[in-house]
Amino acid sequence: MKQELLNRFLSYVKEDTRSDESSHSIPSTPSQVEFAKKLVGELQNLHFSDVSYNADNGFVTATVLPTTKKKVPTIGFISHMDTADFESRNIKPQIHKNYDGKTIILNEEDNIVLDPSEFVNLSNYVGDTLITTDGKTLLGADDKAGIAEIITAMSYLIDHPEIEHGLIRIAFGPDEEIGRGADHFDVESFASDYAYTVDGGPVGELQYECFNACSAVIKIKGKNVHPGTAKGKMVNALEIARQFQNALPSLDVPEKTSDREGFYHLVSVEGTVEEAKLVYIVRDHSASLFEYRKDYLIKVAEDLNSVFGDRVTLELADQYYNMIDKIKEDMLPVEIARKAMEKLSIEPIIEPIRGGTDGSKISFMGLLTPNLFAGGENFHGRYEFVSLEAMEKATKLLIQIAQEAVVSD
Numbered sequence: 001m002k003q004e005l006l007n008r009f010l011s012y013v014k015e016d017t018r019s020d021e022s023s024h025s026i027p028s029t030p031s032q033v034e035f036a037k038k039l040v041g042e043l044q045n046l047h048f049s050d051v052s053y054n055a056d057n058g059f060v061t062a063t064v065l066p067t068t069k070k071k072v073p074t075i076g077f078i079s080h081m082d083t084a085d086f087e088s089r090n091i092k093p094q095i096h097k098n099y100d101g102k103t104i105i106l107n108e109e110d111n112i113v114l115d116p117s118e119f120v121n122l123s124n125y126v127g128d129t130l131i132t133t134d135g136k137t138l139l140g141a142d143d144k145a146g147i148a149e150i151i152t153a154m155s156y157l158i159d160h161p162e163i164e165h166g167l168i169r170i171a172f173g174p175d176e177e178i179g180r181g182a183d184h185f186d187v188e189s190f191a192s193d194y195a196y197t198v199d200g201g202p203v204g205e206l207q208y209e210c211f212n213a214c215s216a217v218i219k220i221k222g223k224n225v226h227p228g229t230a231k232g233k234m235v236n237a238l239e240i241a242r243q244f245q246n247a248l249p250s251l252d253v254p255e256k257t258s259d260r261e262g263f264y265h266l267v268s269v270e271g272t273v274e275e276a277k278l279v280y281i282v283r284d285h286s287a288s289l290f291e292y293r294k295d296y297l298i299k300v301a302e303d304l305n306s307v308f309g310d311r312v313t314l315e316l317a318d319q320y321y322n323m324i325d326k327i328k329e330d331m332l333p334v335e336i337a338r339k340a341m342e343k344l345s346i347e348p349i350i351e352p353i354r355g356g357t358d359g360s361k362i363s364f365m366g367l368l369t370p371n372l373f374a375g376g377e378n379f380h381g382r383y384e385f386v387s388l389e390a391m392e393k394a395t396k397l398l399i400q401i402a403q404e405a406v407v408s409d
């Protein structure tokens with residue numbers, strides 16, 4: 001299983017499937033369509049059923065037929081095909097067998113190294129086979145580890161009909177990294193009772209809490225006058241922008257918060273005396289504090305408008321919500337995953353995600369979808385790596401979850 005998993009993973013990461021925020025097509029890049037079609041071919045060769053590519057939403061879906069006549073919930077496994085906004089051309093995965101715990105040289109020429117004193121997580125992988133980048137690109141374990149694990153686990157089930165499990169559905173989607181892919185996911189035709197995204201980090205991660213999230217765009221109109229004769233006449237849009245930013249609590253920022261603490265994150269400022277624009281993202285695990293944060297932005301804008309005369313407009317756009325608010329109504333998928341981990345002696349790591357997953361959107365579409373570890377570390381950059389043994393554990397977990405669903409019924 002290990003070799004099969006490794007081969008699959010290496011062949012996937014070599015494909016450039018970066019998504020593109022500025023594109024309006026679905027998927028956002030043609031390379032994702034190409035990759036999706038390759039996956040379709042592979043799934044057909046491996047005798048999956050109902051293999052299809054949906055050109056409207058960019059999702060590849062397939063079915064593993066049940067081996068039991070018992071009434072078992074249909075389980076879905078989902079991961080994403082795109083990679084994050086970082087160099088993804090010419091990915092050259094490097095394999096380090098039996099990792100010795102020392103510094104790994106990624107790129108000698110540019111002196112790019114994975115140093116365990118900087119990345120303490122490396123110490124968890126001594127003796128493992130590590131797959132790293134060559135220092136020039138990301139790796140794409142996020143989330144091609146998930147795809148390799150799902151296909152390897154499900155093809156194992158297809159080859160072992162003596163293992164009792166219910167109907168299983170799988171889906172590989174585009175554009176997770178730009179926060180759009182799941183918007184077009186067809187929950188109805190996926191027809192599962194519960195699903196899991198396989199898109200988490202280290203072994204044990206089991207996540208069903210995430211942020212509530214919105215963006216806030218503040219546009220400010222100023223009035224430009226020659227600075228020599230500006231007294232009492234000029235309205236500097238940049239000065240209003242400064243006051244807006246200063247009105248926000250200075251400790252509620254990403255770099256000063258952790259766990260379940262929310263924030264306002266100023267992501268861009270542009271402007272002149274004549275006009276200015278501030279873009280924020282707002283995050284909070286608590287639905288009520290999330291609403292409070294949005295109300296607070298509205299209040300700041302109103303305050304400034306009352307001082308400067310209607311010059312500030314605020315646009316709020318919700319992005320995703322904390323899935324716990326749906327999942328708490330039926331914790332069965334979490335319990336199934338927890339029991340499956342227990343059987344494999346994997347200690348569950350249950351912590352709120354400081355971000356979102358496709359599963360948060362899908363949960364709000366009516367399909368409860370917690371997130372499972374895929375095994376990778378240091379996502380979204382050149383220091384990304386994954387242990388083959390961690391990927392093997394994730395693969396075994398998916399096989400175990402399929403069996404646990406039978407017991408849980």
Ligand SMILES: [Zn+2]
Nearest residue numbers: 142143176199
């Ligand atoms: Zn991911």
